[in-house]
Amino acid sequence: MTTTATATTTATAATAAATTTARQASVQDAVELHGVRKVHGSGDHAVTALDSVSIGFPRGTFTAIMGPSGSGKSTLLQCAAGLEQPTEGRIVLAGVDIGEQNEKQRTELRREHIGFVFQAFNLVESLTAAQNVELPSRFAGRKVRPEQVAGALASVGLADRASHRPSQLSGGQQQRVALARALVTRPDVLFADEPTGALDTVTSKEVLRMMRMLVDQEGQTTLMVTHDPVAASVADVVVFIKDGRIADRIPLNKDSQSDNAAAVAAHMARLEA
Numbered sequence: 001m002t003t004t005a006t007a008t009t010t011a012t013a014a015t016a017a018a019t020t021t022a023r024q025a026s027v028q029d030a031v032e033l034h035g036v037r038k039v040h041g042s043g044d045h046a047v048t049a050l051d052s053v054s055i056g057f058p059r060g061t062f063t064a065i066m067g068p069s070g071s072g073k074s075t076l077l078q079c080a081a082g083l084e085q086p087t088e089g090r091i092v093l094a095g096v097d098i099g100e101q102n103e104k105q106r107t108e109l110r111r112e113h114i115g116f117v118f119q120a121f122n123l124v125e126s127l128t129a130a131q132n133v134e135l136p137s138r139f140a141g142r143k144v145r146p147e148q149v150a151g152a153l154a155s156v157g158l159a160d161r162a163s164h165r166p167s168q169l170s171g172g173q174q175q176r177v178a179l180a181r182a183l184v185t186r187p188d189v190l191f192a193d194e195p196t197g198a199l200d201t202v203t204s205k206e207v208l209r210m211m212r213m214l215v216d217q218e219g220q221t222t223l224m225v226t227h228d229p230v231a232a233s234v235a236d237v238v239v240f241i242k243d244g245r246i247a248d249r250i251p252l253n254k255d256s257q258s259d260n261a262a263a264v265a266a267h268m269a270r271l272e273a
Ligand SMILES: Nc1ncnc2c1ncn2[C@@H]1O[C@H](COP(=O)(O)OP(=O)(O)OP(=O)(O)O)[C@@H](O)[C@H]1O
Pocket: 040, 041, 047, 048, 049, 067, 068, 069, 070, 071, 072, 073, 074, 075, 076
């Protein structure tokens, strides 16, 4: 597994070495955050959700993002995906500096380069699995060929469920349809915010196994926010956030997921103490 070069850039630390690190990061990272600060609200109600966050997420790797409630995990994901604008700092997604894009260009960038899955599957009940996979692209005025839809469903093990409606599928299968929908345009980065939050242990495992396989077989760069150490244990690396800052970053061993889960749980307990 490639380890990331975490580029910490501040106005005063613009040394030649830092510049070199940043350049190396752009070559290998699918998403980079440089000195990102995000403040929600204003005045007395201002909340700093992210504070000086600088990190790169290497292509083809699976990162889990963990941290106590309110630590900034979802904000980090939303900013990294270009869904929210940082108050300060730069975000580079698929080699493009999001801050230099206008709203229309950002929308295009998101359409072309990211896929998103949430805790809620957000499938349309009256449509088949295949139609659900196709729907967002159709809304965006993009033509997705039937073989692309079939390919996306096959990649999540649902080739034989294309004409089933959500009510005819298990929770795990519905989340896999949502995964296929996120991946049909072959995005550079898959963002997942608590993708197993609404699933039981067995169906969670099914979805996580599929996400792991997509990283291993298709090189799908994946960033997943989770509260669950077992879910995090399938990742290559876990990034811990506390009070809007990166508190730690621990690499995991792909071959020992139960040891990983225990190590991640112990780390979380220390962070929350
Ligand atoms: N739109 C918003 N307006 C005001 N404050 C917000 C907004 N979104 C998030 N926050 C605040 O920013 C901080 C970080 O929120 P965020 O949702 O990123 O945390 P989180 O780690 O994902 O939390 P959780 O694990 O509980 O989902 C919290 O204090 C939250 O209340």
